[in-house]
Amino acid sequence: MTGRLAGKVALITGAASGMGRATAELFAAEGATVAVTDFNAVLGASVADDIVAAGGAARFWEMDVSREASVASVVSAAAAVFGGLDILINCAGIIGVDKPTHEVSEEEWDALFAVDVKGVFFATKHTVPHLIERGGGSIVNFSSIYGLIGNDEFTPYHVAKGAVTMQTRQDAASYGRYNIRVNSVNPSTVLTPLVEGIAAEFPGGLPAYEEMMTANQSIRRLGRPIDVAYGVLYLASDEASWVTGVNLPMDGGYTAR
Numbered sequence: 001m002t003g004r005l006a007g008k009v010a011l012i013t014g015a016a017s018g019m020g021r022a023t024a025e026l027f028a029a030e031g032a033t034v035a036v037t038d039f040n041a042v043l044g045a046s047v048a049d050d051i052v053a054a055g056g057a058a059r060f061w062e063m064d065v066s067r068e069a070s071v072a073s074v075v076s077a078a079a080a081v082f083g084g085l086d087i088l089i090n091c092a093g094i095i096g097v098d099k100p101t102h103e104v105s106e107e108e109w110d111a112l113f114a115v116d117v118k119g120v121f122f123a124t125k126h127t128v129p130h131l132i133e134r135g136g137g138s139i140v141n142f143s144s145i146y147g148l149i150g151n152d153e154f155t156p157y158h159v160a161k162g163a164v165t166m167q168t169r170q171d172a173a174s175y176g177r178y179n180i181r182v183n184s185v186n187p188s189t190v191l192t193p194l195v196e197g198i199a200a201e202f203p204g205g206l207p208a209y210e211e212m213m214t215a216n217q218s219i220r221r222l223g224r225p226i227d228v229a230y231g232v233l234y235l236a237s238d239e240a241s242w243v244t245g246v247n248l249p250m251d252g253g254y255t256a257r
Helices: 018-029 041-053 068-082 106-116 118-134 155-178 193-201 205-213 225-236
Strands: 009-013 033-038 057-062 087-090 137-142 180-187 247-250
Touching (some): 009 068, 018 087, 018 225, 087 118, 087 225, 118 137, 118 180, 137 225, 180 225
Parallel strands (some): 137 180, 180 247
């Protein structure tokens, strides 16, 4: 198979739905062999099955990114089955509670950070040795525009994404010597299944929700998962061989204004 990722092996966390699924499907279409991983076994297995049915190469592993033993086991198994790893996509995440700092409980804070921050840490920790063995590779983390700027909502999530933004820069600085590139995508609101559910309950439905959420954007529409997946594809591919330490806003111009 030819394509922009021909011959590459990619492990994607949070690949059962939304931007993770779009990325997995796009990577497979571009020639990558994809280790589809997610906490949701039913949806994750269906993604891998759909990729194979479409002529791609994929296999599903159930993985809980908040548990290091789970991550270590799956990364090791995927590398063994596929003969190594070239790409890690850290997409798994949850949004957590919508509370300001003084109202957040320790349990709420820890539950969010266990997935959104420790998940990136664990997956990177256990994948890097395989990338070093391969002679290099690419890691793309999913952060957010709220890993770059603040607002008055979802404080734990935004602080966590700030950590992911900094982890990206730190790991880019650390692993360049091994020809490992580390970048992040930092989207604004994207029309994932989660957001579709929120929009459906918004007064006026999706059109009103989209108008409200894109009021500060130059391009006045919500992102689609494929919009972000193409940015991830570029950063993961050899086309970006001189690009590392970048936090790429994919936000319809939100942070430009």
